Amino acid sequence: MAIEELSNSLPMMLYKALDTIMPKFRIIFKEFGITEPQARVLRILWQHKKIALNELSSLSLITPPSLVGVIDRMELNGFVERNNSNIDRRKIIVNLTKKGKTLESKILPKVEKVYTEIESSMTKKDLNNTLFLLNKISLIDKR
């Protein structure tokens, strides 16, 4: 590869990678009338069924102020519901509706297909190395 490319900074290269692969996924999400942040929320709810909003924020990497709006719109579209916690009255429990659950079997296979396509473009080994190194970065102290 050309040296100029590698002379780009880590932030720019991260954005560049996202800029390359995310459009492939967004095409799928659009088919089902959801956005990418909404898809991130759905993926988590497909695993947890119900989860407190603050935990959802941590797992989705969507900050609370943004997440409030994301959940608002997903609620309006009937994908999720808000409920109050009985234990801690400050907490809001977000849970999946049938409509939200239904999307799982429709979206996941298409997402997997794109993921396989990416793997085939860069070797499974490279992909694993990338994940390993990105994980290392994510463990750096955030302050």
Place this chain on the structure above:
Amino acid sequence: MAIEELSNSLPMMLYKALDTIMPKFRIIFKEFGITEPQARVLRILWQHKKIALNELSSLSLITPPSLVGVIDRMELNGFVERNNSNIDRRKIIVNLTKKGKTLESKILPKVEKVYTEIESSMTKKDLNNTLFLLNKISLIDKR
């Protein structure tokens, strides 16, 4: 590292990495009253002095509709100016003002310091490998 972390998808790990390192840079940008996209624009202008808006869009990875607003605000704050191209009347040439140029010597050293801090957290070799692999990803066909 724990396996669960690596079981996250490539998109999520890319976001996680950005989520870890970008706050460190944003603190610097905020000191000088600029945002992160504005800093990306400045960094390019520090190298090119003047550049057509469409090229600036490609290099900054900021799409034209977003970039219009970014340049609007940077122009209002006196960091850049818009000029018309004599050759192609469709084109807008963005060029740096003295005020925008001045920021270079103030911001770059602090940015470099953070970058060095990141390097020290993960080995220069790991960082280079990461850039190498991210570059590979960015070369995947975007369609």
Place this chain on the structure above:
DNA sequence: TATTAATAATTAATATATTAACTAAAGCCC
């Protein structure tokens, strides 16, 4: 227990991102 500190969700204000559509100016092609 009254007070204080910390947490969860939200609101507010501003800046960006995303997609589609639109205008003006080149480029092309016959």
Place this chain on the structure above:
DNA sequence: GGGCTTTAGTTAATATATTAATTATTAATA
């Protein structure tokens, strides 16, 4: 040269991101 296509910049509408501030609750503690 008139018509067609492409390109550059912009606008519009909606969704998110970012930072600071607010409200309600809970936890902590003197």
